[in-house]
Amino acid sequence: DAGITQSPRHKVTETGTPVTLRCHQTENHRYMYWYRQDPGHGLRLIHYSYGVKDTDKGEVSDGYSVSRSKTEDFLLTLESATSSQTSVYFCAISEFRAGGGGTDTQYFGPGTRLTVL
Amino acid sequence: GQQVMQIPQYQHVQEGEDFTTYCNSSTTLSNIQWYKQRPGGHPVFLIQLVKSGEVKKQKRLTFQFGEAKKNSSLHITATQTTDVGTYFCAGGGSARQLTFGSGTQLTVLP
Numbered sequence: 302d303a304g305i306t307q308s309p310r311h312k313v314t315e316t317g318t319p320v321t322l323r324c325h326q327t328e329n330h331r332y333m334y335w336y337r338q339d340p341g342h343g344l345r346l347i348h349y350s351y352g353v354k355d356t357d358k359g360e361v362s363d364g365y366s367v368s369r370s371k372t373e374d375f376l377l378t379l380e381s382a383t384s385s386q387t388s389v390y391f392c393a394i395s396e397f398r399a400g401g402g403g404t405d406t407q408y409f410g411p412g413t414r415l416t417v418l
Numbered sequence: 419g420q421q422v423m424q425i426p427q428y429q430h431v432q433e434g435e436d437f438t439t440y441c442n443s444s445t446t447l448s449n450i451q452w453y454k455q456r457p458g459g460h461p462v463f464l465i466q467l468v469k470s471g472e473v474k475k476q477k478r479l480t481f482q483f484g485e486a487k488k489n490s491s492l493h494i495t496a497t498q499t500t501d502v503g504t505y506f507c508a509g510g511g512s513a514r515q516l517t518f519g520s521g522t523q524l525t526v527l528p
Contacts, residue, residue, distance in 0.1 A: 345518070
């Protein structure tokens with residue numbers, strides 16, 4: 302498995318509290334992604350990063366912000382958690398290969414299970 | 419935006435039976451990737467298809483990419499209990515992003 306860790310692995314919090322999830326990689330890959338996984342919806346992209354301090358929104362970015370101050374770390378913040386943000390959150394990384402055509406393989410972290418009461 | 423539909427959502431098979439999951443995109447894809455997620459685990463890359471009409475095999479798994487590059491399928495021959503999990507297709511577009519299908523959860527009954 303690629304060197305990707307996520308912390309915490311489990312978290313229970315209350316509505317209205319801020320929450321930060323961390324993704325750390327040791328692969329020096331350029332691209333990092335945050336997904337949420339919910340039954341019946343597969344994996345939905347929240348935000349992604351294509352370099353230090355370079356981020357962009359995904360399909361379900363409302364209520365989430367991200368930061369990437371170092372290549373190896375990508376943080377996902379829920380400024381004020383809501384029950385609808387109860388989910389499993391996965392971080393992924395990829396390294397585009399020149400001439401490879403389109404997106405590259407994504408390697409996923411172990412996930413963080415977040416429950417918002 | 420790009421949408422990727424995957425069917426069926428659930429499939430129960432007896433061990434030894436075949437299994438197929440289908441993926442359809444609303445737009446032409448630059449490539450399609452398949453991932454497997456074991457229960458309680460994280461998605462793991464299986465394969466990537468790039469060319470129109472491409473067919474690739476991995477032991478009992480056969481992957482196809484449609485001629486129009488808008489659909490794909492994964493076929494497993496003679497399922498085993500180790501095949502249990504959720505299989506996702508993911509479509510690549512013009513940016514460094516993937517759009518995932520909702521997945522097919524495979525249960526193999528011994």
